[in-house]
Amino acid sequence: MNASSSGKARAASSSQPSDSSSKRKRGIFQKELQHMMYGFGDDPNPLPETVALVEDIVLEYVTDFAHKAQDMGSKRGKLSVEDFLYLVRKDAPKLNRCKELLSMQEELKQARKAFDVDEEKLAASLD
Amino acid sequence: MSEIKCKYPILRVKLCGRFPRDFANPPSILEAMKQFKDPFEAAFEEQEESPPDSPAPPDDPDAPGRRLRPGLGLRPRPHPAAAAAAAAGHDDDDYDDDDDLLDEPSAPAPTRAPPPPPPTPTPPPPPQPPPAAASGAPGTGRTRRRKEDENMEVELGKLAPGGDPDKMAKMQAILSRFTEEQMNRYESFRRSGFQKATMKRLLVSVTGSQKVTMPMTIAMSGIAKMFVGEIVETARIVMSERKESGPIRPCHIREAYRRLKLEGKVPKRTVPRLFR
Numbered sequence: 001m002n003a004s005s006s007g008k009a010r011a012a013s014s015s016q017p018s019d020s021s022s023k024r025k026r027g028i029f030q031k032e033l034q035h036m037m038y039g040f041g042d043d044p045n046p047l048p049e050t051v052a053l054v055e056d057i058v059l060e061y062v063t064d065f066a067h068k069a070q071d072m073g074s075k076r077g078k079l080s081v082e083d084f085l086y087l088v089r090k091d092a093p094k095l096n097r098c099k100e101l102l103s104m105q106e107e108l109k110q111a112r113k114a115f116d117v118d119e120e121k122l123a124a125s126l127d
Numbered sequence: 128m129s130e131i132k133c134k135y136p137i138l139r140v141k142l143c144g145r146f147p148r149d150f151a152n153p154p155s156i157l158e159a160m161k162q163f164k165d166p167f168e169a170a171f172e173e174q175e176e177s178p179p180d181s182p183a184p185p186d187d188p189d190a191p192g193r194r195l196r197p198g199l200g201l202r203p204r205p206h207p208a209a210a211a212a213a214a215a216g217h218d219d220d221d222y223d224d225d226d227d228l229l230d231e232p233s234a235p236a237p238t239r240a241p242p243p244p245p246p247t248p249t250p251p252p253p254p255q256p257p258p259a260a261a262s263g264a265p266g267t268g269r270t271r272r273r274k275e276d277e278n279m280e281v282e283l284g285k286l287a288p289g290g291d292p293d294k295m296a297k298m299q300a301i302l303s304r305f306t307e308e309q310m311n312r313y314e315s316f317r318r319s320g321f322q323k324a325t326m327k328r329l330l331v332s333v334t335g336s337q338k339v340t341m342p343m344t345i346a347m348s349g350i351a352k353m354f355v356g357e358i359v360e361t362a363r364i365v366m367s368e369r370k371e372s373g374p375i376r377p378c379h380i381r382e383a384y385r386r387l388k389l390e391g392k393v394p395k396r397t398v399p400r401l402f403r
Contacts (some may be wrong), residue, residue: 029321032319032321032322033355038315039314039315039317040356041312041317045376047375049377052379061393062351063333065350078338091392094349094350098349101345102342105342105345127321
């Protein structure tokens with residue numbers, strides 16, 4: 001498969017064509033996954049094969065999830081965050097967490113906007 | 128660090144650019160806790176509540192087997208015994224919002240003139256011996272601000288005010304009793320996350336559409352992190368059932384994955400996967 005061979009050659013490249021098999025993308029989440037697994041209860045140094053397996057699982061999960069969301073979104077015409085939220089509606093912890101993250105992101109955006117305004121005022125007043 | 132004029136505490140902290148995500152030498156949380164109780168801690172104390180459905184920890188006083196649920200500030204916590212349990216060093220609860228604690232360990236006090244009145248002052252310093260001084264130098268965070276900010280905003284965002292002093296007090300009590308190992312693990316839990324850029328790239332390649340917005344990436348990262356948490360915790364449960372110990376092995380992960388599938392937490396493929 002063209003995609004997989006090219007993917008192998010540039011494993012770390014950022015512009016992969018469409019999603020090839022998970023094997024090609026091994027190692028993209030490795031560092032973060034190690035810390036994450038430690039935080040969730042694993043050894044401080046998780047086994048590499050464990051990390052690789054979890055990474056495969058996560059990639060598959062994200063892929064399936066995104067595909068499902070896309071199927072939902074296509075009914076409406078485009079993909080949106082609402083589709084994600086709908087897909088986790090049954091899972092209360094995830095749903096709450098998502099809402100929290102999104103609301104915080106909004107807040108930060110507002111704060112940043114306000115900060116820019118403040119900065120300008122400050123600069124203007126100094127002149 | 129000069130005074131940054133911003134009435135948003137969250138942003139001020141972020142702009143200090145001082146969160147070296149140096150996992151080899153994480154800044155000491157206990158140091159930060161000793162310093163002061165700033166609105167961040169206070170604010171996110173209350174959100175610390177984690178759901179009560181955590182299974183009882185195994186005999187191991189250590190972290191493994193504990194159920195961690197990030198970001199569940201909205202669930203009530205009927206655990207009056209939490210403080211008592213915390214005294215024993217077992218700490219399943221309130222993992223949610225300690226990000227703030229972890230994220231601003233080296234934050235110098237002068238930069239933060241807390242706009243909202245901070246609640247109760249710091250509890251007495253933790254009993255355990257103070258760990259080494261924060262080795263994550265504040266200055267090093269500056270150059271990596273961009274990357275840090277990506278993850279930081281999401282985590283710092285949980286500092287929403289609206290605190291419940293009760294919860295915060297509970298959280299403080301629990302946190303102060305953490306051993307160093309527990310604190311490290313908690314810090315890893317709070318700070319770890321998927322890179323937004325990587326996740327975005329993945330989503331773009333999966334959906335084939337270029338319009339993957341930031342909220343989508345953030346939501347996906349959060350969901351994926353929780354999924355990892357479910358897997359690892361279930362794997363630990365599997366391990367305890369089989370009475371094994373040590374690092375988690377792939378067989379445990381597979382069994383955990385199988386169980387999650389039975390529970391329906393893993394989306395099933397409507398189309399069979401070919402040419403794997």
